Amino acid sequence: DAGVIQSPRHEVTEMGQEVTLRCKPISGHDYLFWYRQTMMRGLELLIYFNNNVPIDDSGMPEDRFSAKMPNASFSTLKIQPSEPRDSAVYFCASSSPKILAGSGELFFGEGSRLTVL
């Protein structure tokens, strides 16, 4: 398996523009997580899905952020409109835990580095 695949790897955009980040999880993994990493706050969970259903989106900063998982092999994280404070590295991860969401080995994508000017 190719691992978790994210695109784009880098995105530079202007404030106010819409940004869409994409993720393809490892085949067979039923959990998908979106994380954001900044120097100030480290890694933070934004949202996670189980079997394509959003389970917890309490980490999504505000209504400008939305995430979807239309099928088991694809998820998007959208920011509209983007702001400079959204600049960060966004990681997608997938796992297949036996029992609880947090008790499965996490497989991370390479990350999408977003810069909003």
Place this chain on the structure above:
Amino acid sequence: KNEVEQSPQNLTAQEGEFITINCSYSVGISALHWLQQHPGGGIVSLFMLSSGKKKHGRLIATINIQEKHSSLHITASHPRDSAVYICAVADGRDDKIIFGKGTRLHILP
């Protein structure tokens, strides 16, 4: 107060030294993860454990559930071990994963 505290924040050591990175947490957990993030930015899972000890090559992870503490050890450290090591716990109350701030390790040749 952060629910997951790592120490030290930064560590510089000579090649060959034995390295210990500590992680303390304040919540009941279902699992603890050790992650490695290289300068290029990619994150790799090193260990996931809920009790005892695990070993993989030169890396050893231990956890003491009663004391809410875990350690990551690196034996015979090498410059390629230079990375940020992140401790993360799965909160037993709501299963959310909480990350520590990471320990930046630099091994000098």
